[in-house]
Amino acid sequence: MDRRYDLAIVLAFIAVGVLVIAVARTIPAGLHRDAVGSRAFFFGVGILFFVGGCILATQRLVRWRAQKDPMVPMEGTEDEEGKPASALRPAAIVGISIAYVALLNPLGYLLSTPLFIIGALAVLGERKWWRLIILAVSFTVIFYIIFAQVLNTRMSVGPFAPLFRELGWIYN
Amino acid sequence: MEYLQPLIGGLSLLSSPVIWVYVLFGTVIGVIVGALPGIGTTLTYGLVLPFTFAMDPVNAIAFLLSISVGNQYGNSIPAILMGLPGSASAIMTCIDGYALQRRGEGGLALGVSYIAALGGQIVSIPLFVVLTVPLVQAAYLFMQPEMCALYLLGMVCIVSLTGKNVIKGLMAAGFGIGIALVGLDPMNNTPRFAFGFRAVRSGFEIVPIMIGLLAVGELFRSTRQVFQWGEVSGAKISLPRFPSWRQLRPTIPSILFGTVVGTLVGAIPGAGGTPSALISYQYAQFLSKHPEEFGHGSIEGIGANEAAQNASNSGELVPTFSLGIPGSGSMVLLLGCLTAHGFIPGPQLLRTGPELFYASIGGMLASTVILIITGWKCATLMLKAVNMNRQVVTVLALATTVIGVYSLNARVFDVFVMLAAGIIGYFMLRYGYSTAGAALAVVLGAGFEANLRQGLNLVDNSWVKFLSRPITGITVATCFVLLLYGLYRTHKARQRLLVQASSEKS
Numbered sequence: 001m002d003r004r005y006d007l008a009i010v011l012a013f014i015a016v017g018v019l020v021i022a023v024a025r026t027i028p029a030g031l032h033r034d035a036v037g038s039r040a041f042f043f044g045v046g047i048l049f050f051v052g053g054c055i056l057a058t059q060r061l062v063r064w065r066a067q068k069d070p071m072v073p074m075e076g077t078e079d080e081e082g083k084p085a086s087a088l089r090p091a092a093i094v095g096i097s098i099a100y101v102a103l104l105n106p107l108g109y110l111l112s113t114p115l116f117i118i119g120a121l122a123v124l125g126e127r128k129w130w131r132l133i134i135l136a137v138s139f140t141v142i143f144y145i146i147f148a149q150v151l152n153t154r155m156s157v158g159p160f161a162p163l164f165r166e167l168g169w170i171y172n
Numbered sequence: 173m174e175y176l177q178p179l180i181g182g183l184s185l186l187s188s189p190v191i192w193v194y195v196l197f198g199t200v201i202g203v204i205v206g207a208l209p210g211i212g213t214t215l216t217y218g219l220v221l222p223f224t225f226a227m228d229p230v231n232a233i234a235f236l237l238s239i240s241v242g243n244q245y246g247n248s249i250p251a252i253l254m255g256l257p258g259s260a261s262a263i264m265t266c267i268d269g270y271a272l273q274r275r276g277e278g279g280l281a282l283g284v285s286y287i288a289a290l291g292g293q294i295v296s297i298p299l300f301v302v303l304t305v306p307l308v309q310a311a312y313l314f315m316q317p318e319m320c321a322l323y324l325l326g327m328v329c330i331v332s333l334t335g336k337n338v339i340k341g342l343m344a345a346g347f348g349i350g351i352a353l354v355g356l357d358p359m360n361n362t363p364r365f366a367f368g369f370r371a372v373r374s375g376f377e378i379v380p381i382m383i384g385l386l387a388v389g390e391l392f393r394s395t396r397q398v399f400q401w402g403e404v405s406g407a408k409i410s411l412p413r414f415p416s417w418r419q420l421r422p423t424i425p426s427i428l429f430g431t432v433v434g435t436l437v438g439a440i441p442g443a444g445g446t447p448s449a450l451i452s453y454q455y456a457q458f459l460s461k462h463p464e465e466f467g468h469g470s471i472e473g474i475g476a477n478e479a480a481q482n483a484s485n486s487g488e489l490v491p492t493f494s495l496g497i498p499g500s501g502s503m504v505l506l507l508g509c510l511t512a513h514g515f516i517p518g519p520q521l522l523r524t525g526p527e528l529f530y531a532s533i534g535g536m537l538a539s540t541v542i543l544i545i546t547g548w549k550c551a552t553l554m555l556k557a558v559n560m561n562r563q564v565v566t567v568l569a570l571a572t573t574v575i576g577v578y579s580l581n582a583r584v585f586d587v588f589v590m591l592a593a594g595i596i597g598y599f600m601l602r603y604g605y606s607t608a609g610a611a612l613a614v615v616l617g618a619g620f621e622a623n624l625r626q627g628l629n630l631v632d633n634s635w636v637k638f639l640s641r642p643i644t645g646i647t648v649a650t651c652f653v654l655l656l657y658g659l660y661r662t663h664k665a666r667q668r669l670l671v672q673a674s675s676e677k678s
Contacts, residue, residue: 001603006603009599013343020350027357027364028360028362030359030362031360032360034629034633035633035635036621038357038359038360038362041349041353041617041621042350042364044349045346045350045353048343048346049346052340052342053343056337056339056340075603075604076601076602076604076605077393077601077602079396083398085396090392090393090598093392093395094392094591094594094595097570097574097591098588101584101588102584104574104578104584105584109575113571116574117567117571120570121563121564123395124563124566124567125563126561126563135564139568139571143571143572146223147575150226151226151579152226153226153578153582155575155578155579
């Protein structure tokens with residue numbers, strides 16, 4: 001793993017720790033007083049982030065000069081050996097997922113889901129467009145039937161709402 | 173009689189055809205998904221959890237547990253035939269099974285794995301009852317101080333899930349606790365860390381966070397690489413013939429031994445299937461007349477490993493159901509399912525809902541019966557599953573989590589929370605912060621604080637009175653012993669890795 005990213009995450013933890021302690025100080029004590037109080041656990045979490053982060057940052061910085069290569073032994077889940085990995089792909093998938101969720105209400109499930117599936121699979125290198133479209137549409141329809149019709153989940157259908165209401169498939 | 177009643181209750185549930193349908197689905201899903209490398213029980217639970225919200229809780233529990241049973245069996249078939257373990261708990265099966273497969277004895281390895289998986293599952297169910305019933309009967313002794321001590325015990329188990337770096341593991345747990353505490357103060361009902369947002373005034377929904385951390389984070393991580401599972405394994409392989417009883421007989425002692433070890437180790441919160449399998453494998457080697465075969469194609473090794481990982485399914489349920497302490501990521505999600513159905517995890521869980529106990533027994537029994545009938549043929553299905561398009565599975569799994577979490581409350585906010593947890597989970601997985609530890613802390617954090625403060629209130633805010641209650645005192649002392657042991661074990665493992673690294677360098 002890249003020690004620079006590792007350090008950045010540790011520094012983020014330290015910053016969050018400071019923020020948690022600062023915000024915890026503003027929590028009202030409340031009418032009922034007890035031996036622990038409303039703030040104690042947050043202080044504990046904030047201190048854990050701050051102290052733990054400082055220890056990890058110090059450990060990383062002490063060894064910084066001794067090793068020139070920024071890549072250090074992996075502490076997390078390793079990638080599959082021999083297959084090229086890219087951090088851009090998950091970043092793109094995250095972006096597409098956020099757009100999908102943001103469009104879930106305005107576009108409705110039936111339009112936003114195929115777009116998400118096609119977009120995400122295109123990012124992952126799938127280029128057989130007809131297969132993609134058939135897969136995306138069939139998945140969307142099957143899951144809509146399961147959730148909206150069988151499990152009675154209220155799902156946004158966006159522009160299809162008047163049509164579905166007329167057909168008696170939805171009631172609100 | 174109290175030990176027989178749960179078994180009778182479990183068997184009586186099997187008179188309903190509906191439960192069989194759910195169990196059949198669950199077992200098949202578990203078997204197929206178990207064969208896919210990297211998609212373990214936890215991720216599968218994360219994907220199917222939303223479907224369980226619309227089910228009857230009894231069917232939901234039976235469905236989830238049948239997935240576990242199918243999953244533990246499913247992960248060993250590609251391990252033996254292709255050298256491709258579906259999960260970490262199948263690694264030793266992979267080493268011995270694949271060695272046998274290369275010698276042309278794949279059928280024998282598969283047969284032992286099949287018998288061991290079924291044997292481990294069947295024998296572990298009565299053990300589960302024997303371990304759970306006394307704890308359930310003592311449930312009325314648990315008030316807030318005792319509950320607090322139990323939550324502390326669960327927290328200590330996080331040390332087992334911390335991974336290579338203990339500090340990072342503890343920070344991950346701290347993150348989970350912090351998330352769990354957002355919302356109303358348990359004593360004063362004043363909002364904390366809500367920053368004026370109405371949606372989080374009462375706290376976060378636990379399920380989106382757990383699915384985000386445990387399932388979506390892993391799905392995001394898997395998109396880093398584009399390849400097919402089949403590419404790793406190589407050529408297409410067909411299913412060999414089932415071995416004879418004479419060939420299988422020598423493995424029976426190791427299967428029985430693996431079952432007992434698997435159930436007991438699985439019952440330790442934080443242990444789970446992988447340590448169960450590895451410990452029983454080590455001890456089976458120690459007790460074997462042919463220890464030299466272990467690692468080079470030992471059928472006794474496969475028997476012990478497979479029986480233990482299947483028996484750990486029943487073992488994991490002991491602390492989850494009797495104490496409300498989920499010992500693994502999948503058990504966290506199982507409790508999440510029960511919470512969504514209105515059950516409160518804790519020692520009272522099975523007193524208020526004994527049908528859940530029966531459902532777990534019924535689900536595991538029915539799933540085992542289905543595996544007895546279809547298990548050998550299912551292996552063909554698993555070989556096909558490995559040839560599924562990995563990218564398509566990942567994207568459809570992501571889409572399933574989105575619709576599933578949306579279906580909880582029909583709120584887009586929940587889905588955003590899940591995605592945020594998924595992004596955090598991605599970085600945690602990459603940089604060695606335990607997502608399972610964080611998820612466990614999310615489940616336990618709020619309960620720990622509430623019970624500590626309400627418990628202190630009960631004993632006039634006196635720490636001495638609080639800690640001198642017998643069960644509380646003993647449990648807290650146990651926590652400290654376990655904590656010290658966990659830290660010692662992690663330190664030893666770290667030292668071993670350092671020695672190994674330095675010897676490799678030299």
